[in-house]
Amino acid sequence: MNTFDVAKIASYRENNRLEAKAARGGLPRSMWETYSAFANTYGGVILLGVAEREDKTFEPAGLNQSEAEHLRQDFWNTVSNRSKVSAVLPIESEVELLESDGGVILAIHVPRAPREERPVYINNDLYNGTYRRRGEGDYRCSRQEIVSMVRDQTPDGVDGKVLDEFSASDLNAESIRAYRMRFQTAHAQSAWNTLAVEPFLRAVGAAAVSREDGRLHPTLAGMLMFGNDYDILRECPNYFLDYREALDTSVRWTDRVHSGDGLWSGNVFDFFFQVSRKLTSVLKVPFALDGIFRVDDTLMHKAVREALANCLFNADYYGVRGVVVRCEPTRLVFENPGDIRTGVEQMRLGGVSDPRNAGVMRMFSLIDVGERAGTGVPDVFNTWAKAGLPEPQIEECFGDAERTILSLMLERQQISNTQADDGIVSDIDNKSDNIDNKSDNNVSEAEARGLGDSERDVLRYVATHPNATQEEIGAAVGIGRTAVANHTSSLQKRGLLKRIGSRKTGHWEVLVGDQQ
Structure with missing residues (x-):
């Protein structure tokens, strides 16, 4: 895999996907911090045998073939040592020698690590040897970031946890009733419609029998979907859902709904339906007929609901700052705590469904909300493209407040x-x-x-x-x-x-x- 053009080396500069080191004295120790950082962020390329000029451009450092071969062998010996690096990520074809007039260059392509292997750390020290990439530099991850990555290693999502300190009676009865009505509409012939409340909750994954006491308790997914916000906060102290509408510049908010206002349950299920109605009401609906009936539910409406559902499915409810949905005159913004488990590029391409809250996603899918095949975000992009609107923007922020931000522009940009x-x-x-x-x-x-x-x-x-x-x-x-x-x-x-x-x-x- 040769993605580096040696002939254009002078035009390259260090960035969040590229690191250059002269490596004249052997493998630089700081290289392993970069290895960890690339693996825990977006992946990247480490170039050994490349020097940086004063103007930040690159030039070959003059390594000969023997020196470069020695660096490659040292790399493989070290990366295979578990006391030095927790995971071997590159394959042989991704560590290559590149010829240039100014010397041989060793290019090491470090992929983003699968979430099951993150965090990738060095020196056998999880809390002091885990790094991420920000701009041109590597930074040591905070304990909160590391705990978040460890939590994401679970194969089936983080919301399958059984909450032994709660019972099914702690869930909001009105939210459950509203959900069951929607379920019956979607699945009129299902045998689950005749179940009592607790067996129904178990059937949809909102409750499970605890291994500790053999009794039925809510799962985290069930608590998020049907709990009251004050109970959810006992498990997820930073839990918060916030809808902010600012369509009039003369006032701070033209409308606002948040989970802590005491006016409603504050759970994810009720938030979705309150906010989806508000968001779709601000979209301009083209006049269209299906026979004699006006069609008010367009592809854009469906795309907005998909964006909101995706935000809720992938939120890290243990993370800080909560879910924030902003409705502004020119754009809709969906922010959720937590990074993207599949990475930005895979999220954009689709085809891989790996929600952080698989239980929440399953319960929504049972009432025909959300796309389980990993095509939800690509469908949003396609809908916006067909409407002639600017391409949606996905931003992944790292640090103490990890966040994923999806922005949907509502107006066409003027060409200068x-x-x-x-x-x-x-x-x-x-x-x-x-x-x-x-x-x-x-x-x-x-x-x-x-x-x-x-x-x-x-x-x-x-x-x-x-x-x-x-x-x-x-x-x-x-x-x-x-x-x-x-x-x-x-x-x-x-x-x-x-x-x-x-x-x-x-x-x-x-x-x-x-x-x-």
Whole structure:
């Protein structure tokens, strides 16, 4: 796997995915802190045999073949030592020697560790040897971050815990009743509809028999779904759900709902339905008919509900600052405590469902809320793209307050005069006008005009930088490598972009006018 271009070494700089070290005296001790940091964050590449100039650019450090081979052998010997590193992550093909005029470079590709192996720590010291990456540097993780990673190692989610100090009678009866009504609507023929309350709670996973006393108690998932906030706080002291609506700048909040106001149960189930109604009411609904009936539930409404459900499924309710949903004139923001268990790129791509609260997700899915196949977030992205809105943004914040933030813009961004003057926008629109006339292209004109801002930015950049790599495109446009790959693939399918030659040595060609 060769993702590093030796010929362009002078243009590289250290960042949160790249670390360079001269390594003239052997393996640097600080390299292992970076190894831990990359493994616990996004992954990255460690370059040995690379020196940093005063202007922060790189140059080969002059290692010869023998020195580089010795570094590689030392790396494998050390990384295999469990008293030094808790997990071996790279495979042989991901530790490679790269030739350059200024010397040989050893490139070590460190992947993000699977959550079952996080935290990755060094020197056999969990609490002092666990690091994460922030910007260009590594920082030692706090105890709270480490405990959170350890908690996430559980195979079936963290909400399966049986809460022995509570009984089913501590749950909110009205929330259970409302849930059962929705369940009956979704599953009218289910035998569970005839069950008494406690057997029903056990059937859906809201309660389980304790191994300690042999009695039925709520699970954490059941308490989150149907408990009262004051009982949930006994298990999760930082638990908090907060909806903030700020649609009028003259007042602080135009509406607010939070779990500690004493006006309602404060549980996740009731919060979802209160907030989903408020969020979908602010969306502009296009006038459409299904026969003689107006259609008020659009794909955007469904996408917003999916975003809210995803936020609640993946929240770390033991984490700090709670769940915060913000409704603003130009955007919707969903914040939850905890990082993304599958990583940002996999979350964006979909196909892997690994919720932090599998029990909560299952109970919602039983009433037809939430996508269990790992396609929920990609569906949100697709819906926003079809609406011609800016691409949703996913941000993962690390530190004492780990958070995942999903932002959905509600307004199209205006193209600046500078961007319009480059001629690419009009060419793209001309291509969109003609695209329906191409006999070998099945993309409709409406779909071609539905390019997101990031897709247009990618086209603009590669039009003037045809030899750009995915990393360079992403850096210029301000998106991740996976997003670049998705956009270029989509643009090629639409007939707007073509790849000439191989992935490593080829170039891009923007197809406009009558070009094919």
